[in-house]
Amino acid sequence: MTPIKYHWITLGPGAVSGLIASGLCDNGESVSVVPRHDRAETIEWQLVRAQEKNNYKASVTQLPIPKNSVFIVAVKAFDVISALQHITALEGFDKSMPIVLSHNGMVELPKALSQLNLHPLVTTHGAVKSTNGIICIEHRGNGRSWLEVRQEESEPWSTLQQAFPPLVLEQNISQRRWLKLIINCVINPLTAIYKCENGKLLEDKWQSQIISLVNEAVAVAETQNVILDANMCHREVLKVAKETALNSSSMLQDIKQQRRTEIDQLTGYLIKTGESAGIATPTHQQLLNEFQKRYA
Ligand code: PAF
Numbered sequence: 369m370t371p372i373k374y375h376w377i378t379l380g381p382g383a384v385s386g387l388i389a390s391g392l393c394d395n396g397e398s399v400s401v402v403p404r405h406d407r408a409e410t411i412e413w414q415l416v417r418a419q420e421k422n423n424y425k426a427s428v429t430q431l432p433i434p435k436n437s438v439f440i441v442a443v444k445a446f447d448v449i450s451a452l453q454h455i456t457a458l459e460g461f462d463k464s465m466p467i468v469l470s471h472n473g474m475v476e477l478p479k480a481l482s483q484l485n486l487h488p489l490v491t492t493h494g495a496v497k498s499t500n501g502i503i504c505i506e507h508r509g510n511g512r513s514w515l516e517v518r519q520e521e522s523e524p525w526s527t528l529q530q531a532f533p534p535l536v537l538e539q540n541i542s543q544r545r546w547l548k549l550i551i552n553c554v555i556n557p558l559t560a561i562y563k564c565e566n567g568k569l570l571e572d573k574w575q576s577q578i579i580s581l582v583n584e585a586v587a588v589a590e591t592q593n594v595i596l597d598a599n600m601c602h603r604e605v606l607k608v609a610k611e612t613a614l615n616s617s618s619m620l621q622d623i624k625q626q627r628r629t630e631i632d633q634l635t636g637y638l639i640k641t642g643e644s645a646g647i648a649t650p651t652h653q654q655l656l657n658e659f660q661k662r663y664a
Contacts, residue, residue: 374524375434377402378426379451381413383495384442384470386505390415391531393424400429402455413503432460438524442470442489445633452481466524468515472552472618473633474545474641488516490544494612496621509612516541546594547604550585553634554578554605556619557655560629561662563620567613570606578605580651588638591645623663631659 375398378385390413392399401411412425437460443451448471455461463484470489492511498504517525517537529535538544555566558574569578579602586598622629635656642649 372436372523373398374527375400375437376440377429377433377437377455378440379443379455380404381411381497381503381505382442383497383505384491384493385440386413386415386497386503387493387495387507388440388442388468388528388532389413389426390422390424390505391533392527393426395527395531397527397531399426401426402429402458404454411503413505415505415507417507429458431458433458434460435462437465439465439467440470441467444628445471445473445475445630446628447471448475449477449481452477452484456481456484468528471633472548472556473630474549474637475633488541488545490514490541490548492548492608494615508615512536514538514541514544542592542594543596546585546589546592546596547601549634549638550582550589550596550601551605551608552630553585553638553652554581555609556617557631557635557659559617560619560623560631561655561658563623565613566609566615566617569609570613577651578602581655584642584647584649584651585638587647588642588645588649591647592641629663631656635659 376389376392377400378389379402380386381389381401389399403411408428410425410427412423415422415424439455441451441455448469466485466487468487468489470491491513493507493513494509494511496506496508513532513535515525515528515535515537517539519539525537555569558569559566582601582605583598586596586601589596619629619631635652639649639652639656
């Protein structure tokens with residue numbers, strides 16, 4: 369049987385989707401881009417990785433979109449709904465088309481969007497996008513990724529596994545998503561409030577606050593049927609802070625560049641979910657108050 373040839377459509381590209389699109393192009397896959405603002409016919413970007421620079425080019429997605437399309441949507445949490453609305457409105461879009469969805473934090477989707485063929489992706493790759501004449505995606509740290517798939521599916525995911533390694537396929541990645549939420553709910557607001565690099569959080573003086581933040585978040589996760597070990601989560605927070613010690617978190621970068629932050633989809637989501645389930649999150653609330661006092 370001839371294998372199905374998929375067409376990969378990426379939005380943007382942003383840092384993570386650009387990283388994935390570059391890997392797909394390297395593997396000779398058919399890739400196009402749905403630009404959010406640009407009207408050009410082709411989109412070019414540069415991938416910078418360990419002293420190496422490579423240039424990429426993909427055409428803007430033609431309408432109607434091809435039948436075997438797979439979407440890569442990796443956007444800021446507050447853009448998830450508009451991004452999904454945008455692609456579902458494209459001529460030729462079919463509800464059965466797989467959509468790989470990657471973002472920080474948690475987003476409650478309206479019913480119509482939650483019924484799409486969504487595949488959450490969690491990744492620990494470090495990538496930063498800058499646009500200075502040309503789109504530049506800097507791959508700062510190798511990581512791993514997890515994609516939620518249905519049991520019977522192997523295609524098109526084996527193609528994605530080759531293009532974006534290492535990629536683990538799992539039937540339920542809720543634990544990974546919550547662990548990432550917890551890591552982001554600790555590192556991002558603290559580094560944004562105190563304007564420090566991630567590695568600063570390894571100092572002793574932060575540990576009791578970090579432990580409280582982790583314990584409260586683990587209790588909230590449990591109300592969502594996600595059971596995590598608090599010590600393991602604390603260790604993971606410190607591991608990420610160490611691995612990205614010299615980096616500024618995405619939230620600190622947003623603050624520095626006066627962009628909208630993901631605080632509502634991180635700390636805000638955690639507090640709200642805790643409230644609905646009767647779990648108090650005073651340390652997160654304190655952090656949110658401090659954040660709002662500085663940046664409201
Ligand atoms: O949002 C971020 O900056 C990253 O997810 C992380 C893991 C906190 C590292 O900076």
